[in-house]
Amino acid sequence: xxxxxxxxxxxxxxxxxxPHQVAHHFDSVEKEFQSCKLGFWLFLATEILLFGGLFAAxxxxxxxxxxxxxxxxxxxxxxxxxxxxxxxLASSWTMALGVRSxxxxxxxxxxxxxxxxxxxxxxxxVVKYIxxxxxxxxxxxxxxxxxxxxxxxxxxxxxxxxxxxxxFSLYWTMTGIHxxxxxxxxxxxxxxxxxxxxxxxxxxxxxxxxxxxxxWHLVDLIWIFLFPLLYLVP
Amino acid sequence: xxxxxxAAQASHDGGHGDHSEHNDHSGHHVCSFQLFAGVFFALLILxxxxxxxxxxxxxxxxxxxxxxxxxxxxxxxxxxxxxxxxDTAINNIAFLSSILFLSLLFLFILADYSTRGDxxxxxxxxxxxxKPAEYYQHDWSGH
Numbered sequence: 009x010x011x012x013x014x015x016x017x018x019x020x021x022x023x024x025x026x027p028h029q030v031a032h033h034f035d036s037v038e039k040e041f042q043s044c045k046l047g048f049w050l051f052l053a054t055e056i057l058l059f060g061g062l063f064a065a066x067x068x069x070x071x072x073x074x075x076x077x078x079x080x081x082x083x084x085x086x087x088x089x090x091x092x093x094x095x096x097l098a099s100s101w102t103m104a105l106g107v108r109s110x111x112x113x114x115x116x117x118x119x120x121x122x123x124x125x126x127x128x129x130x131x132x133x134v135v136k137y138i139x140x141x142x143x144x145x146x147x148x149x150x151x152x153x154x155x156x157x158x159x160x161x162x163x164x165x166x167x168x169x170x171x172x173x174x175x176f177s178l179y180w181t182m183t184g185i186h187x188x189x190x191x192x193x194x195x196x197x198x199x200x201x202x203x204x205x206x207x208x209x210x211x212x213x214x215x216x217x218x219x220x221x222x223x224w225h226l227v228d229l230i231w232i233f234l235f236p237l238l239y240l241v242p
Numbered sequence: 243x244x245x246x247x248x249a250a251q252a253s254h255d256g257g258h259g260d261h262s263e264h265n266d267h268s269g270h271h272v273c274s275f276q277l278f279a280g281v282f283f284a285l286l287i288l289x290x291x292x293x294x295x296x297x298x299x300x301x302x303x304x305x306x307x308x309x310x311x312x313x314x315x316x317x318x319x320x321x322x323x324x325x326x327x328x329d330t331a332i333n334n335i336a337f338l339s340s341i342l343f344l345s346l347l348f349l350f351i352l353a354d355y356s357t358r359g360d361x362x363x364x365x366x367x368x369x370x371x372x373k374p375a376e377y378y379q380h381d382w383s384g385h
Contacts, residue, residue, distance in 0.1 A: 042330065045269060045333060049337045054340070056340040056341060057344065064348060066353055071355050086293070097289065098282070101282035101323070103279075103283070108275070108278070170379060183311050221324075225324045228319055228323075229320065233316070236311075240293065242307075
């Protein structure tokens with residue numbers, strides 16, 4: 009297969025697809041696939057550690073001021089949180105189906121699944137926008153910016169509790185970083201759809217679809233823990 | 243490259259090889275539509291259970307139940323949607339090691355918090371016997 013390191017390997021594509029040229033520093037498309045995937049799993053491991061630090065902070069402060077967390081959580085709209093959970097789970101499902109279609113060289117199905125995934129992600133951000141504007145209007149902001157209007161229902165609910173701003177600091181940081189990941193995911197999915205339209209992804213070469221899929225499932229994975237911890241504070 | 247079930251893939255793959263249906267750890271497993279649909283349905287049911295359980299007061303168990311359900315959901319997503327069930331060992335080790343070290347962090351935070359003040363009798367001064375919440379809220383101005 010590799011007589012010299014200057015030989016470029018081209019992967020034949022099914023009818024109508026663009027053949028993939030393996031990067032020059034790889035011996036085979038399989039090595040290229042596995043190297044990229046291992047690299048991406050390592051990146052996902054660092055993502056776990058990034059969010060893990062925030063979860064550690066949550067555990068500690070939830071233990072310190074459980075009542076502030078429970079009462080703070082009640083001020084979030086759990087119905088909107090549940091709606092966002094369903095949107096992300098559905099998008100994870102369609103993303104898994106999109107990767108499957110890419111593996112089977114089913115272009116139009118893949119494009120359809122990716123589009124639905126993109127729409128669900130957009131829906132998630134719209135719901136987040138509605139939530140965030142409500143929180144900003146009521147002064148339920150992180151740390152220093154936290155300010156309850158005296159006499160309001162929010163002051164009534166949280167005024168007598170120690171450090172109610174801590175819960176909202178964590179709420180904004182955790183959902184903010186998560187929301188940023190959703191936005192990045194939307195850009196990546198749009199990029200996949202462009203590549204799909206150019207017939208780049210097929211059974212012989214679907215690595216970008218696989219990797220963006222893994223990223224998207226991780227975003228879902230983080231939300232699975234954020235939803236009960238923030239919206240239904242135990 | 244002769245497997246019937248992977249004929250579509252094998253006919254134009256670049257050496258991905260032949261994989262049997264039950265022992266496929268190549269990272270190229272194709273799941274059925276029905277399996278993905280089943281996982282999505284299970285995730286929805288578990289979300290409903292999460293919300294339903296939060297309506298009841300089980301004391302300290304609420305957190306444990308919520309996290310246990312989330313862990314089941316997470317393992318479904320990881321093993322099926324992320325194909326970890328069929329992925330290579332090195333990929334699984336790379337990813338799961340982060341969860342291992344994260345649980346060490348959680349373990350020591352909880353061990354620290356829950357045993358403060360009752361590990362060393364010599365250090366059993368009033369401040370050391372206090373839980374952190376009491377300590378920070380205590381009036382130390384002295385009277």
